[in-house]
Amino acid sequence: MINLDYLSFTGDYITKSEIEKYDSKIEQILNTIQKKQSMLDWFDIDTTVSEQEIEQIKNIAKEIRENDAYLVVVGAGGSFLGAKAVIETFSPYFGNNLSKVLFAGYDLSSEYLSELLSFLSDKNFYINVISKSGNTMETSIAFKFLLQLLKEKYPNDYKNKVIATTDKQNGKLRKISQEEGFRTMIIPSEIGGRYSVLTPVGLFPIAVAGVDIDKLLEGAKAGKQSIHSAMEYAVARDILYNKGFFVESFTNYEKRAEGIALWRQQLFAETQGKNKSGILPICNANTTNLHSVGQYYQDGPDILFESVLKIDKLKDLKFKNNDNFSLFELNNIVLKQVALAHLQGNTPSIILTIPELNEFNIGEFIYYNFISAAVGAYLQQVNPFDQPGVEAYKNLVKQNASYLLEQIDLD
Numbered sequence: 256m257i258n259l260d261y262l263s264f265t266g267d268y269i270t271k272s273e274i275e276k277y278d279s280k281i282e283q284i285l286n287t288i289q290k291k292q293s294m295l296d297w298f299d300i301d302t303t304v305s306e307q308e309i310e311q312i313k314n315i316a317k318e319i320r321e322n323d324a325y326l327v328v329v330g331a332g333g334s335f336l337g338a339k340a341v342i343e344t345f346s347p348y349f350g351n352n353l354s355k356v357l358f359a360g361y362d363l364s365s366e367y368l369s370e371l372l373s374f375l376s377d378k379n380f381y382i383n384v385i386s387k388s389g390n391t392m393e394t395s396i397a398f399k400f401l402l403q404l405l406k407e408k409y410p411n412d413y414k415n416k417v418i419a420t421t422d423k424q425n426g427k428l429r430k431i432s433q434e435e436g437f438r439t440m441i442i443p444s445e446i447g448g449r450y451s452v453l454t455p456v457g458l459f460p461i462a463v464a465g466v467d468i469d470k471l472l473e474g475a476k477a478g479k480q481s482i483h484s485a486m487e488y489a490v491a492r493d494i495l496y497n498k499g500f501f502v503e504s505f506t507n508y509e510k511r512a513e514g515i516a517l518w519r520q521q522l523f524a525e526t527q528g529k530n531k532s533g534i535l536p537i538c539n540a541n542t543t544n545l546h547s548v549g550q551y552y553q554d555g556p557d558i559l560f561e562s563v564l565k566i567d568k569l570k571d572l573k574f575k576n577n578d579n580f581s582l583f584e585l586n587n588i589v590l591k592q593v594a595l596a597h598l599q600g601n602t603p604s605i606i607l608t609i610p611e612l613n614e615f616n617i618g619e620f621i622y623y624n625f626i627s628a629a630v631g632a633y634l635q636q637v638n639p640f641d642q643p644g645v646e647a648y649k650n651l652v653k654q655n656a657s658y659l660l661e662q663i664d665l666d
């Protein structure tokens with residue numbers, strides 16, 4: 256169960272009675288969500304992914320793991336951030352058991368892609384290309400390069416090493432997959448990229464990394480019990496925003512969960528940053544950044560609030576000859592004292608607590624964030640599920656790089 260605390264470290268900026276004033280608005284929003292109008296198919300986890308799909312995911316994941324192969328996930332934005340976040344949460348920091356799931360197709364770094372291609376040249380690998388539209392520039396380009404290498408390495412067997420996750424019917428990736436005979440998985444048409452981590456988009460790479468997807472889904476299903484808390488979190492954020500706190504810092508005290516913050520950043524920013532309104536989400540890793548942006552949090556302009564992720568149980572570390580020192584306990588004390596100090600500097604904090612880092616709790620937390628983000632957008636009276644703001648730069652790129660884009664036959 257996720258615990259929400261928006262009163263302990265927000266001073267007078269949030270009161271219980273202000274929260275209660277939102278009650279009727281929240282009821283209306285819940286009704287809208289429950290009716291599952293457009294793009295709300297993520298709401299019922301029971302129906303977002305079928306048993307057959309789960310079986311397919313597990314079978315192909317098993318095949319890749321048994322072959323001891325790498326899986327290169329090629330996708331951008333909502334098509335990769337969720338899987339990356341979950342995999343990082345459950346991967347060891349060091350050693351031989353590092354995940355064999357790699358990511359590409361989310362930027363245009365020629366350095367990264369060249370090094371990835373040479374790294375893979377003597378490795379056994381599969382590609383999971385993920386794109387709902389089928390025409391995302393970064394994804395299409397990386398896929399072309401990786402497919403070229405795959406074809407060179409496995410001229411007779413490359414088809415079997417590509418899994419395309421895309422729309423059921425539409426888009427160029429669906430077309431290419433049909434022509435080539437790639438294995439495919441479906442991104443449900445009524446679920447947008449940033450709400451898709453619990454569909455084959457996220458579940459497949461997560462399963463390849465050896466994370467228990469059944470537990471993840473179980474947790475997400477249980478997330479329905481926390482709907483009211485998730486909505487209250489959205490309300491608390493809205494209250495702070497309306498008091499001039501325009502920036503929300505997703506603050507972490509555990510490195511392992513930094514990917515989760517990046518995933519949340521994309522979810523909230525693309526859901527709420529529109530129509531000249533919305534909170535700007537940023538990510539903050541502590542205690543590292545107490546020696547960096549912490550200065551700004553304490554002493555900069557009063558535009559910032561924090562949503563701090565607290566994890567109640569993590570591996571502790573004690574000295575062999577001194578049982579009285581606990582590193583985990585110290586980290587928690589710092590978390591609390593920083594929240595108090597920041598409040599004195601007019602940076603309030605909301606604390607979200609997860610009991611421990613396991614698949615069930617992360618599934619629940621994912622669902623919790625879906626609800627909070629969507630409700631936040633409804634409170635702001637913007638559409639949670641579009642992203643009109645990403646078109647402007649694309650048009651300029653099309654105009655100015657047409658001579659390059661023509662070479663690779665993008666839509």
Ligand code: PA5
Pocket residue numbers: 331332333334385386387388389390391394447448449450525642
């Ligand atoms: O959340 C979103 O909808 C976006 O971030 C998309 O996931 C991202 O732009 C990638 O789109 P596509 O899956 O069509 O390649």
